[in-house]
Amino acid sequence: MPGLFPRRSNLFGTVVVAASIGAISFASIGLGAVVVGETRRIDLGSKAAPGIDSIKSQYKRPATIPFPKENPYTPEKAALGKKLYFDTRLSVSMAQSCASCHSPGFGWGDGLAVGVGHGMAKLGRHSPTIVNAAWGAIFMWDGRLATLEEQALGPIEAAGEMNMPLNQLMDRLGSISEYKPLFAAAFPSEGMSAKTLAKAIATYERTVVSERAPFDAWIEGNEKAISEEAKRGFAVFNGKAMCSACHEGWNFTNDGFQDIGLPSKDIGRGEFVPGVVKMQHAFKTPGLREIERRSPYMHDGSLDTLEAVVEHYDHGGVDRPSRSDLMKPLGLSAQEKADLVAFMKTLTSNLSPTAVPVLPR
Amino acid sequence: MHKTIAFALVVLTGFSAGALAANQMVYQKGRVFSSENVSIKKGDALTFVNDDSIPHNLMSATKGSEFNLGSQAPGTSTDVTFKEAGDIQVICAIHPRMKMMVKVTD
Numbered sequence: 167m168p169g170l171f172p173r174r175s176n177l178f179g180t181v182v183v184a185a186s187i188g189a190i191s192f193a194s195i196g197l198g199a200v201v202v203g204e205t206r207r208i209d210l211g212s213k214a215a216p217g218i219d220s221i222k223s224q225y226k227r228p229a230t231i232p233f234p235k236e237n238p239y240t241p242e243k244a245a246l247g248k249k250l251y252f253d254t255r256l257s258v259s260m261a262q263s264c265a266s267c268h269s270p271g272f273g274w275g276d277g278l279a280v281g282v283g284h285g286m287a288k289l290g291r292h293s294p295t296i297v298n299a300a301w302g303a304i305f306m307w308d309g310r311l312a313t314l315e316e317q318a319l320g321p322i323e324a325a326g327e328m329n330m331p332l333n334q335l336m337d338r339l340g341s342i343s344e345y346k347p348l349f350a351a352a353f354p355s356e357g358m359s360a361k362t363l364a365k366a367i368a369t370y371e372r373t374v375v376s377e378r379a380p381f382d383a384w385i386e387g388n389e390k391a392i393s394e395e396a397k398r399g400f401a402v403f404n405g406k407a408m409c410s411a412c413h414e415g416w417n418f419t420n421d422g423f424q425d426i427g428l429p430s431k432d433i434g435r436g437e438f439v440p441g442v443v444k445m446q447h448a449f450k451t452p453g454l455r456e457i458e459r460r461s462p463y464m465h466d467g468s469l470d471t472l473e474a475v476v477e478h479y480d481h482g483g484v485d486r487p488s489r490s491d492l493m494k495p496l497g498l499s500a501q502e503k504a505d506l507v508a509f510m511k512t513l514t515s516n517l518s519p520t521a522v523p524v525l526p527r
Numbered sequence: 528m529h530k531t532i533a534f535a536l537v538v539l540t541g542f543s544a545g546a547l548a549a550n551q552m553v554y555q556k557g558r559v560f561s562s563e564n565v566s567i568k569k570g571d572a573l574t575f576v577n578d579d580s581i582p583h584n585l586m587s588a589t590k591g592s593e594f595n596l597g598s599q600a601p602g603t604s605t606d607v608t609f610k611e612a613g614d615i616q617v618i619c620a621i622h623p624r625m626k627m628m629v630k631v632t633d
C-alpha cells in the first residue's frame with residue numbers, strides 16, 4: 167500500500183500547466199498512456215425520492231458473518247484468537263493487549279480521545295472500535311492495511327503501540343507451554359507463526375458483531391421499538407442531512423474516505439494517495455453501531471458528544487479544497503438535531519458481557 | 528507562450544472530438560461499477576458516467592497509466608482515452624470497494 171503513489175507522477179505538472187493556460191474547464195489531464203477528456207453534464211432524469219419502506223429495506227442485518235476463503239472460521243481458531251486478543255504478553259511491556267485499546271467495556275474502543283501506546287505515550291488518533299470489523303473493506307483510519315489479518319499485526323509491531331517485534335513475540339509465546347496445543351488444534355498443518363497468530367486474532371475479531379438494537383426491531387417491523395423522535399431522526403439522516411451518503415447500510419458505513427472539515431493537521435489517507443486532492447485530510451467513515459458508548463468522537467477524538475458531532479456537520483467544517491463536496495451547511499433546526507441524536511441512540515444494543523478468557527501459562 | 532496555448536488547445540479539442548464516437552460506458556450508481564472488466568482497443572475511450580447520487584473520484588495507480596478524474600459530480604460524465612495496451616486497474620479513491628480492470632488490446 168505505501169507504494170501506491172511512489173511519486174506524484176507527471177500528471178501533476180500537467181494539471182498545473184493546464185490551469186495556468188486558464189479558460190479550459192476539465193477535472194484534470196493525464197499524460198502519456200491515458201488521456202482524460204472534458205467532463206460534461208448529463209441528464210439523469212428526475213427520480214422520485216424513495217419511500218420509507220424502500221429506505222428501511224437497505225438497513226436489514228445480515229444473517230451470517232463473512233469469513234474470507236483464505237481464513238475460514240473454526241471454533242478452535244476463534245478461541246485461540248480470543249486468548250491472544252486479551253493477552254498482555256503480546257506487547258513488549260507485557261502491559262497492553264489488543265483489548266487495552268479495543269475494550270468490550272467501551273463499545274470495543276477505549277473511551278479516550280486518542281489511544282495510548284508504549285510507555286503511556288499518546289497516539290495521534292482515536293482508537294477505532296473493532297465492532298463489525300468482519301464487514302470492513304479496508305482497515306485503519308487511513309486505510310493503510312488491506313485485511314484484518316494485516317491489521318492484527320500492525321499495532322503489535324508498531325514501535326509507538328505494543329512495540330513487539332514479531333520474532334521476539336513468537337519466541338515468547340513458544341515458551342508458554344499451554345499455547346502450543348491451542349495453535350496445533352487451530353492450525354493442524356500450519357503450526358505456530360506470526361501468520362497463524364494474525365489469522366487467529368482476525369477470526370476472533372470477526373466474531374465481534376453488534377447485537378440486536380432497538381433500531382433492528384424497528385427495521386423488522388416493530389413500530390413501537392423506537393420513539394417517534396428517533397423515526398424523524400432516521401428520516402433526517404437519510405434526507406436533509408444526507409448522513410447516509412457515507413454512513414450507509416446496516417453497519418452505517420461504506421468504508422469511504424472523506425475530509426469532513428475537522429481542523430486537524432493530520433492528512434490521513436492523503437499520506438498514501440498524495441496526488442489526489444480529495445484524499446487530503448480524508449479518513450475512513452466509521453460505522454455507527456454502539457455509537458453512544460464510543461465517545462469521544464471523530465478520528466482525533468475532538469468532539470465529546472453526539473450533539474457536538476451533529477453541530478459540526480450542520481456547520482460544515484473547514485472549507486478547503488480537500489473537503490468532501492458532500493460537506494456544506496445543512497441548516498438543521500434544533501428539533502432535527504435532537505431527532506438525529508435520538509435516532510443514533512437506537513443503535514445501542516443490549517450487549518451481553520464479554521468474559522475475559524483464562525490465559526495460557 | 529502563445530504557441531504553447533494554441534498547441535494545447537488543438538490537442539485538447541482533438542481529444543474531446545473523440546467523445547462523439549460511441550464509447551463504452553461505465554456507470555457508478557450505488558457505489559458499484561456497472562462492469563468490473565472492460566475490454567477496449569488501444570486509442571479508444573471509455574465514458575465514465577456518475578449516475579450516482581454522490582461524488583466519486585476515479586483514478587488509476589497502474590504504472591505508466593496513472594490518471595485522476597478528481598471529484599466527479601453526480602450527473603456528469605468524463606471520457607478517458609487509453610493509448611497503450613495493457614491491464615489497467617481503475618479504482619475510486621473514495622470508495623474502496625469500487626475496483627475494475629480495463630484491458631486495452633492492440
Ligand SMILES: [Cu+2]
Nearest residue numbers: 583619621622
Ligand atoms: Cu466512489
